[in-house]
Amino acid sequence: MPTKKMTATLSEKKGVILLGDAFNMRHPAIASGMMVLLSDILILRRLLQPLSNLGNAQKISQVIKSFYDIRKPMSATVNTLGNAFSQVLVASTDEAKEAMRQGCYDYLSSGGFRTSGMMALLGGMNPRPISLIYHLCAITLSSIGHLLSPFPSPLRIWHSLRLFGLAMKMLVPHLKAEGVSQMLFPVNAAAYSKSYMAATAL
Ligand SMILES: Cc1cc2nc3c(=O)[nH]c(=O)nc-3n(C[C@H](O)[C@H](O)[C@H](O)COP(=O)(O)OP(=O)(O)OC[C@H]3O[C@@H](n4cnc5c(N)ncnc54)[C@H](O)[C@@H]3O)c2cc1C
Structure with a gap:
């Protein structure tokens, strides 16, 4: 198994959402790629729900920016x-x-x-x-x-x-x-908890 790691970077292509191993990989020593991916899906789902038009690349780019910040404490x-x-x-x-x-x-x-x-x-x-x-x-x-x-x-x-x-x-x-600042920023941690709690309460 290739022991690859890759930090998450914001996609420069407008409207494009990357998830999973293509977006962020860590060393397989702790086998957690799917766990992070599922957590990312929960966050993204909550951010995309209010959007009526997924064709609006500008709005999607804003969502991706928030997604990137909110996932930080966990990822x-x-x-x-x-x-x-x-x-x-x-x-x-x-x-x-x-x-x-x-x-x-x-x-x-x-x-x-x-x-x-x-x-x-x-x-x-x-x-x-x-x-x-x-x-x-x-x-x-x-x-x-x-x-x-x-x-x-x-x-x-x-x-x-x-x-x-x-x-x-x-x-x-x-x-x-x-x-460090994104990781420790309390607003990101609170937003993450909100996404996670909302999803697990279903
Ligand atoms: C041995 C091992 C153990 C693991 N154990 C765990 C674990 O216990 N817990 C955990 O959370 N995570 C674990 N992981 C990590 C987890 O499996 C991955 O993080 C997760 O599968 C990533 O999902 P993905 O959809 O991003 O990528 P993948 O699951 O790799 O899916 C990508 C898919 O795209 C296909 N593809 C690639 N190129 C093309 C192309 N050009 N055209 C069409 N299709 C293409 C591939 O064939 C593949 O099916 C483990 C990984 C490995 C390798």
Whole structure:
């Protein structure tokens, strides 16, 4: 299976709507392409419903712009998670990377809020990028704690610093590429919840 990823970009052709893998792809490590696509359909359906004429390219372009903003919290959360997992869940001889991988598995299997929180993110049931950032930071810090135990030595401190650097390098450029302001803009998250709640209430 080709491990392709592609960020969502606004279509420049007036009136054209792109969906699915042709529009946005993330690393298949978290197998979520269909989930994002179905979520996109819910959003788009709600935006297109009030339009009486789908031949109006100008109006369709406005809808696409809103669609692009509203889907951001959900899609960016899943895309960022896919990107992070594709880098973390790979066996390595590098001690910092290996500590991160083990820390991630330990976090996922620890049960309670940690496991349920990560599962909600993976299943698209918690489209809040801030929750994702929280859990990724918690994984990083618990991995560092594990790396420093039973007592911190200069080498362990060095590996911990590298681990922190790796986590930042993994997260920050991806968040920037997704668009931090759109991701965290509360109006987009509220509009997403409205689309989702309206659809699931049917
Ligand atoms: C192994 C695997 C496991 C996955 N597991 C999950 C999962 O568990 N959960 C999840 O949410 N997602 C999963 N996905 C992702 C999901 O399958 C895709 O994101 C989803 O199918 C995308 O739908 P699509 O309609 O955009 O594209 P596709 O399903 O790829 O459909 C595109 C269609 O267009 C056809 N086509 C291409 N070119 C032309 C042409 N020129 N003319 C006519 N037809 C053409 C293709 O034959 C294909 O039938 C998985 C993907 C893979 C590969």
